Amino acid sequence: MAAAAGVSRSAVSFAFNNPQRISTATRERILAAAEALGYTPNTLGRMLQAGTTNSIGVLLPQRLAQILENPYYARFLMGAGQVCDREGYTLLLTPPLRDSVLKAIPYAAVDGFIVCGLEIDRGEVAELDRRGIPFVLIDSDRHEGAPHVEVDDRGGAREVARYLLELGHRRLAVLSIDPGPDVAERGYRGPLGRRLAGIADALAEAGLTMADVALAEVPVTRADGYRATRELMAGPRPPTAILGLSDVLAYGAVDALRELGIDVPGDVSVTGFDDLAESAWFRPRLTTVRQPIVTKGRMAADFLMSAIRGEDQHPHQMLGTALVIRDSATKPA
Template identity: 40%
Template sequence: MQDGRSWTSEEIVEERTPRRPRIADVAREAGVSKTAVSFAFNSPDRLAPETASRIRDVAVSLGYRPHPVARMLTQRRTLTIGVLTPQALAVIFSNPFFGAFFEGVALAAEAEGYALHFISPLRGSLARAMDHATVDGVVAVGLSAGHPEVEQIRAAGVPLVMVDSSAMPDQPTVDIDDEGGARAAAQHLIDLGHTELLIVGVEPPFPGTADQLEPDGVMGRRLRGYRAAALAEGIEIVPASFVVAPASIDGGMVAFRRAWSSGLRPTGVLAMSDAIAVGVLRAARDEGLRVPEDISVVGFDDLDLSQFTDPPLTTVHQPIRLKGESAVRLLLSVVERRDPFPQQVRLETRLVIRGSSGPAPRRRQEVARVRR
C-alpha cells in the first residue's frame, strides 16, 4: 500500500494464477445459493427453468466445472474400477494376453460408464498403491489367493473379483478350464504319436515366492491337465522335461535353447502361453528343426497373432476378451448391489489345431540327425 492504493482481495487473486472457479463463485455471480448451483447441474427440475439456465450460463462464462474429487467424496462413488496386477504395468502392457484381456475389461466398463484405473505395485508395495486408488471395485488378475493384499482389499470393503487365481470360496472369481484345455493339448500330441514331451510353464512374477507352484494356480492346473493325459497313456513326465520361462517370445526362445543344449530331444512341446510357443517355434527352427515335421509345438491362449505365425500355431483357445468382460460385469453387479452373492464363473477352453503340430517323427534318430 505504499503507493497509496488499497488492494482488494479480488485484485490480488487476479494477480496470481487464475484459481479454478468453485461452486461458491458461481453462486455469488449468479446471486443464488450454492445449493441452487448444485441443483442446476444435478436436479434441474428442482429449479425454475429460467433460473437453472441462468446459473448454467454463469457457470460456463466462468469456466466452472464441478470438482470431480469433491463430488466423489459426497456421492461415495467414483465411477471408476480398478485393475490390479501383481506385476509392474510396464511388463503387463508388453504382454499381448493382457492387451486382449483389457479389451474385454474396457468394453464392459465403458458400456456402464466406468473408467479404468490401473493399480500396480508402487515402489514395490501393492498396499501402498491400493491406498491411493479411488475406485468402486477392483478386478485383480493373476493375483495368487494367498497374496496378503487380497485380505486387505476385502477388509477395506472394496468389492473384488479375482481372475485366474486359485479358487476362493465366497469370493467372486472368473477363470477358465485350464486343466481341460491342457489335457486336450497333451492328448492331441500323444494321439499324434509323441512320447518325448517338453513342457514350458510360465515363470511366476515373484521368483522369491515360497510356493513356487501353487497346485491350485493357473500353472498348477495346466500342469495337472498335461500330466493327466500323459499318465492315461502311460507316458511319464520327468521333472527335467518341465521348465519355466517368462511369458514372452524371448522367454520361449531362451527356454527351448537351454533345454535343447542340455540334451533334451523332445518331439513335442507343450507351452503354457502362446508367446512362449512362438519363441519355441523360432528357436527350434534356429536349431535346424522343421515344424511340424521334426517337432510339434502347442501353445495356450490363442492370441490373435497365433494364426499368423509360421506355421500357424496349434493352441488351446481361451476366450480372453470374454474373461475381461465377465470379470467387470461380475464386479459391477456387486458394486451396484444388484447381486450380492459371490459368483464363480468358469469359461470354456478348446483345442485349435493349426499347422504347428503333426505326427511324431518315426524314430528319434531322425530328429537327432538334423541337429548340427
C-alpha cells in the first residue's frame, strides 16, 4: 500500500488515523491508491492499539433465540440503541456461550456491558469486577460497585393484584417467569421476587396469602403461557382471573382460553405486566402494568457511557410503573 502510493508506512497510518499530520495532497494520493487496491484499514488492529472498541455489549441471560422471541427486549434494545447512535457506538448482543454467561464474557470485544437479569452473587458480576470492565445492572438486585436501573416491580404487581381483588376475584392464578432450577435453595430474587412480593402485599390486604393462589412457573414465551393456562383450567379449581407477570404470558393465556371456548373477560379475566405495543390493540385490549422499557434501556446505556468515560458515581435509578386498565379484566361471573 505504501509503495503503491509512493509514501512511507507512517504516512499511510496518518492518512487514516491522523490526517492533520500530512498534507491534503499526500492524503488524497494515499486514499486514491487505497481505493485502486481495494485496501481498507485493519479495524481490529486499530482497536487493539487504541485499547477501545467503540462498542458496548448487552450480556443476556438466555439463548439468543429465546431473547428475540420476547418483544420486551426489542423495546429495551431500542432505548440502548438510541444512545449508541448518538455516541457513535455499536451494540453487541452477548448470549450465553455453551449455556454459560461467564464463558461468554472474554469473547466479547466491548468497552463495557449492560448486564440483564443476572443475580449479583453469581460469577459473572465478580468476573466483570475482576477484569475492571465497566458495567450496568438491569433487572437485577443492587450491587454497590456498579450503576443499576430497575422499575418499581413490587408496586406495579401490588397494584394490578389489588385491582383484580377489588373486582371481586378470589380464585387467582399467576403465570410466573421461570425462576430457574435453584429457587428452592435461594428463593425468589430480582424482579420476579419483587413482583411476587407485591402480589403477596395485595393478597394480605384481602386476608389471603400466596398459598391461596395457583402459581405456574414457565419460560416467557407465548406458547408456554398457552400451555400453562390449559393446565390451570383443567384443574379442580380453575381460576376466575389469571395474572401474567409479562404481557407475552398473558397473550398465551388468552389464546388458550379462546381455544377452550372461555370468554375473556366474561368468564376469566387476564392481566399482564410490561405494556408492550401489541397490548393496546390485542383483543381484548390487555389490562396490564406499564413499565418504561425504552427509557430503561436508554438510561442503562447512558450510565454505561458515563462509566466508560470514568464519570460514573454508581447511581441507582428506580423508574415508576402504572396500571393501565383496558378490556381484559372485569368482575367475576
